[in-house]
Amino acid sequence: MIGRGGRQRLVTAADAAAQGLRLHPGMAAAQARALAADLVAHDADPQGDALALERLALWGLRLYSPIVAADPPDGLVLDVTGAAHLCGGEAALLADIIDRLTVSGHAARAAIADTWGAAHALARFAARGALVAPAGDSGRMLTGLPIRALRLAPETVDGLGRLGFDRIGELATAPRASLALRFGPELTRRLDQAFGRSAEPIDPVESPELIQVRRVFAEPIGAPETLARYTLQLVEALCAALEGRGLGARVLDLRFHRVDNRIEAMRVGVARPVRDIKRLTRLLCDRLETVDPGFGVEAMTLAAPMAEPLDWRPMASDLTAPAVADIGEVIDTLSNRFGHRRFYRVAPAQSDVPERAVRKIAPTAPPTGERWPSGWPRPVRLLARPEPIATVALLPDQPPVSFTWRGSRRRVVRADGPERIFGEWWRRDGELDAVRDYFQLEDEASARFWVFRRGDGEQAATGDLSWWLHGLFG
Amino acid sequence: MPDPRIPSAFLSLRADIERIEAGGRAVRDVLPFGVAAVDARLPEGGLRLGALHEVAGGGGGAIDTTVAALFAAGIAARTRGPVLWCMARRDLFAPALDLAGLAPDRVIYGEMDDDKSVLAAAEEGLRHGGFGAVVGEVGRLSMTASRRLQLAAESGTSLAVILRRWRRQADAADFGQPTAAVTRWRVTALPSAPLPVAGVGRARWFVELIRCKAGECADFELEACDETGRLALLADLVHRSPAPPAWSRRAAG
Numbered sequence: 001m002i003g004r005g006g007r008q009r010l011v012t013a014a015d016a017a018a019q020g021l022r023l024h025p026g027m028a029a030a031q032a033r034a035l036a037a038d039l040v041a042h043d044a045d046p047q048g049d050a051l052a053l054e055r056l057a058l059w060g061l062r063l064y065s066p067i068v069a070a071d072p073p074d075g076l077v078l079d080v081t082g083a084a085h086l087c088g089g090e091a092a093l094l095a096d097i098i099d100r101l102t103v104s105g106h107a108a109r110a111a112i113a114d115t116w117g118a119a120h121a122l123a124r125f126a127a128r129g130a131l132v133a134p135a136g137d138s139g140r141m142l143t144g145l146p147i148r149a150l151r152l153a154p155e156t157v158d159g160l161g162r163l164g165f166d167r168i169g170e171l172a173t174a175p176r177a178s179l180a181l182r183f184g185p186e187l188t189r190r191l192d193q194a195f196g197r198s199a200e201p202i203d204p205v206e207s208p209e210l211i212q213v214r215r216v217f218a219e220p221i222g223a224p225e226t227l228a229r230y231t232l233q234l235v236e237a238l239c240a241a242l243e244g245r246g247l248g249a250r251v252l253d254l255r256f257h258r259v260d261n262r263i264e265a266m267r268v269g270v271a272r273p274v275r276d277i278k279r280l281t282r283l284l285c286d287r288l289e290t291v292d293p294g295f296g297v298e299a300m301t302l303a304a305p306m307a308e309p310l311d312w313r314p315m316a317s318d319l320t321a322p323a324v325a326d327i328g329e330v331i332d333t334l335s336n337r338f339g340h341r342r343f344y345r346v347a348p349a350q351s352d353v354p355e356r357a358v359r360k361i362a363p364t365a366p367p368t369g370e371r372w373p374s375g376w377p378r379p380v381r382l383l384a385r386p387e388p389i390a391t392v393a394l395l396p397d398q399p400p401v402s403f404t405w406r407g408s409r410r411r412v413v414r415a416d417g418p419e420r421i422f423g424e425w426w427r428r429d430g431e432l433d434a435v436r437d438y439f440q441l442e443d444e445a446s447a448r449f450w451v452f453r454r455g456d457g458e459q460a461a462t463g464d465l466s467w468w469l470h471g472l473f474g
Numbered sequence: 475m476p477d478p479r480i481p482s483a484f485l486s487l488r489a490d491i492e493r494i495e496a497g498g499r500a501v502r503d504v505l506p507f508g509v510a511a512v513d514a515r516l517p518e519g520g521l522r523l524g525a526l527h528e529v530a531g532g533g534g535g536a537i538d539t540t541v542a543a544l545f546a547a548g549i550a551a552r553t554r555g556p557v558l559w560c561m562a563r564r565d566l567f568a569p570a571l572d573l574a575g576l577a578p579d580r581v582i583y584g585e586m587d588d589d590k591s592v593l594a595a596a597e598e599g600l601r602h603g604g605f606g607a608v609v610g611e612v613g614r615l616s617m618t619a620s621r622r623l624q625l626a627a628e629s630g631t632s633l634a635v636i637l638r639r640w641r642r643q644a645d646a647a648d649f650g651q652p653t654a655a656v657t658r659w660r661v662t663a664l665p666s667a668p669l670p671v672a673g674v675g676r677a678r679w680f681v682e683l684i685r686c687k688a689g690e691c692a693d694f695e696l697e698a699c700d701e702t703g704r705l706a707l708l709a710d711l712v713h714r715s716p717a718p719p720a721w722s723r724r725a726a727g
Contacts (some may be wrong), residue, residue, distance in 0.1 A: 084652070327556050327582070334584065334595055342585050346568045346578050346659055349623035358568050367579040372569040374701060377674075380540045380547075382567035414666060416674040440674050446663040448533055448674065471567060472679070474540020 012044045016107075037052035047446045049073065057205040062305045063100075064093060066253030066265035067204045075123070077116055079202055082266040082290055086251075088341040112139035116202065117194030121149030121168070139195050148183030156183050168194070201261050212303035213237040220259050220296025227256075227293065227300075228285050234302040235281045248273025248310030254284055256291055257299040264291045269340070270332045271364045273310040279329055283336055296344050322365070331363045350422050353436075354382060354470065375421060377440050379450040379471025386468035389451060393467070397457045399439040403449075405469050410443035421455070435462040440473065448473035481658040487704030488688065500639065505552060505633060507586045508704050515683060517691040521549065523631045526624040528615070528655040530638035532662030532680070536646035539611065539639040541679055544574050544699055546609050546635045551575030551703030553633050558599040560584040560592045563639070566616045575703030580606075593619050596634065603630025613645060620653035649684075658685035664695060667709070676710060 009029035018039070033039055042076065054072040060068040060076055064087070067079035080093060087093040101108035110170030111122035118138035122131055125145045133141050139435050142149075145168050148157050160183070165171050171179070172191060180188045192198040204464040206212075213234050213308055221227065231254065242249060256264040257409045268283045333377070334341055348370045349359040372378070391400035399415035423431025436452040450471035455463025506513045506520035511517050514631050527549075531542040542644055543566065550557045553570075555582050559566070564585050568578055586592045589612040596610035602625065610623075615636055626633040636655065649660070660682040667675030677698035683691055697706040 012637065131625055257711075327602070327604045330599060330604060331582070331600070334598055337598070338584070338586065338591060338595060343582055344585075345582055348578065354567070354569075363582045369579065371577060372572050374573065378569040378573060379567055380543050380570040381565045384565065414674045415672070427660075442666055442674050445533060446665050448540075448663065448666070472536055472538050472540045473570075474537060474542075474544065 054205060058207050060097075061205060061210075061253075061358060062251070064097065066255055066267050066303070066305075067202050067263055069202045069205050071116075071120065075120065077202055079263070079265060080112060082264075082287070086267060086269045086341050088339060090132050091130065092341075094132060098130055113141070115194060115196045116200050117151065117190065118196070120141055120151060121145050125149045137426040138198075142194055143167065143172060147171060150187075150194060152187060152190055156187060158169075159183060160187075170371060199260070199262060201263065204255070204263070209305060210303055210305060211238065211241050211247070212301055213241060214299060214301045216299045217297070220298050222293040222296045224288060227288055227291070227297070230300055231284050231288070232277075232281045232304075234300060235277050235284065238302050238304060239275050239277050239280070242275050242304065242307060242310075245307075246309055246311060247304075247307040248275045249280065249304040249307050250274075251304065252280060252284065252308040253301075253303045253305055255298045255301040255303075256293065257301070258294045259296045259298050260294055262294065264293070264297075267334045268332075270328075271335075271362070272328055273308040274332075275310055279332075283332060286333065327469070328364050351424065353424060354378070354421075356424075377416070377450070377473065379448075379473045381472040381474075383470055383472075384451070386470045389467050389469045391451075393453075397437075399441060400451070400467065403451065403467065403469075405432060405449075410445075410447075410449075412441045413444055414442040416440040418453075419472070421452075433459070433461040438470070492688075503631065505549065508552075509694075509696065509707060511707060512681075512692075512694055512696070512705070515562075516657070516686065517689040519575065521633060523553075523633050524627050524629075525656040526620060526627050526634040526636065526654060527573060528620075528636050528638060528645070528653060528658040530649050530660050532660045532682070532713035533642075535662060536640055536649075537636075537643060539637055541661045541663050541677075541698075542637055542659075542710075543611075544570065545577045545635050545659065545679065545681070548699035548703035548705065549635060550581075550609055551577075551699070553606065555580075555606035557581045557607045557609065558584060558596070558605050559609045559611075560586055560595045560599075561589055562586050562592050563611070567681040568628065574699040575701055581718045589613055593623065594635075597623055597626045600626035600632050600634055601629060603632055605632045607633040607635060609635045609637060611639045613638065613640045614648060615653050617651075617653055620655055624654040655685070656687045657683060657689075660684055660694070666695065679705075683703075 011023055011025055011027045011029060011032050014023045021034060032062055040088040050072060053072060057068045057070045057076055060078055061208055065080050065083040069077050071077040080090060084090045084093050087096055090112050094112060097110055098108050109123050109127045109129060111127045111133065113122050113133040114135060115120040115138065118133065121142055122133060122138065126141065147160050147168060150168060175396060176188050189198065214232055232339045242256050251267060253265060253267050253270050258264060268287060268288050274280060277390050331343060343363045344360040345363050345365060346358045346367045347361050349357055351357050387405065389403045389405045392404040393400040399417055400412055402409060402411045402441055418437035421436045423434030425432040435456045436454060437456065438450060438452045441449045441451055449469055450473060451467055451469050453465060453467050455465045457465065503523045504520035505519045505523055529541050529542045529546050530536060535541050551574060557576065559581055571581060572578055584595050586595060592610045592612050596608050599605050599608040615638065616719045621638065623634055638649060640648065664678040664680050666677050669675045679696050679698055680693065681696050682693040695708050699705060699710055
């Protein structure tokens, strides 16, 4: 990228290959062309970049967080408080963001920290991929980063460099008064923002097509009952707006604009588009306790960043079919309260290996109608990983006579087997010859166990004849 | 099923009390076991829907909760509608529930961090009332927690089953503490059905009804759930007198 800086044409951005050729932003365009003869240069388009960043912010608003803003020239800032649970936690959220951006052809790095300043610095100068700074620990992680990470003007960074300041840690321990005198208030303000000593509100991105309703109060409100009452009123207004467009909400953002210029936000998600006032109010009010109204809330905004078509459908199409209760509602309530990945259904997977025979599907997925092949005994508790047991087995292909598991020896009274399961060579090369022979054992106390032996007892390649306990029938 | 030995005055009194307890709600349905010997010992001829029932494993099963889980799965399989199964330890193997009659399409699993959230999720599921059964695996169950669940269950027709699963064998003594559950069961594995050839036959359970509201304690020897979740009387007991259980034989010898 080549753009205009003052009267010179300068390199404004360079990709990894170009940086390998020692081109760097700020270099004169003529010098860059001299270094690399076959340089592919594009004219920089700052306005286009800003617009694209704005679009990216709207994308982030739709998918991740109620408060998203562009952090020019090259970043996005998201307030994930009260929204990370929908993606299964902060680390999962970052991984998801990076995955999606990588798939669409963008190189991305991301970090979560206590403050905007710290997250900005960590994402650009510390993260390889994704980085989640533990709560309260981002100040310590900042101290080792270069001063450039502080979002300062280049002249200030140069000036500090001339004075011998190199890292944020050195700057943080230096006397503030003389620094402020020399470099202006901007430096100490940025320092305070990074360390969380002064507030830095994020002005969230908005778009005209976003469906949202807003309510401004003459007097700040703060009591939970009052918040709940106005939540209901906002939901009613939003549902009316949604109904006008024939849409149902998939994601709802409720933002509380506090008198101290902070925005508290929360986000709830539902599995299918919803326009039910009672249900949406319930989902929002369940999470009201996570909101800190501070000295009072002067405005509330309710938006539906993700809405999908929802049309009226007949209640029952078949009079003879039994009424099936709709559990979508309770699943949404549970998911918003406890986390989305916690609730799932399982469906049979095409595999004979027990630990691979189960796959998770969404709780509201349509019924698959599949079942596992019946007739084969399967234990009700499957150990996370098979545990080795010491056995006394008469012959290589007989079930054990006794075995020792977790320090206690058990005599086998009855046994059944083997059920032979072959390795799945199409998954891993190492399983080409692998064989497991499963036996069902019953001990003197009538407890039943599912054990297997590695190998078929004839060919050494199939396994080492070790015995493992894999499950409990009871 | 009315017992001819009980005077009718008692029966009418009992009906009155039930009406008062129900608080104006309709008389609720029951889920019979389909085994006459068991249903006869339950005051309403089956497990009351919209009520809390407690199941624990006996012996080593108090920690593994294997047999008890299958017993609960069999009960849940015979209800109608989806089933919510909340647990704090993720070692339940779904194909075994399928073998007990609980098809995978019907079960929604909830993996929780601790007993507290298991109870909260189960309560939420019961309050909704759309589930046929709600199963929760917890260790400690206080009177307050069980009362909450019972009240939540009463608001609908979901069958609430709490599977007691302790971390240590010593904690199983907790099962003696009172809770608000309507029935309380303990299930222990018995030697499996003898086969004419070497092998393991159909599992058999020693099912104890330890507590039963408005009923008496009882114990049964039953064959494990079949593929529709139904229990059965021991096949060799239907025509013969019951044999003493294995441990009493061993104690005598």
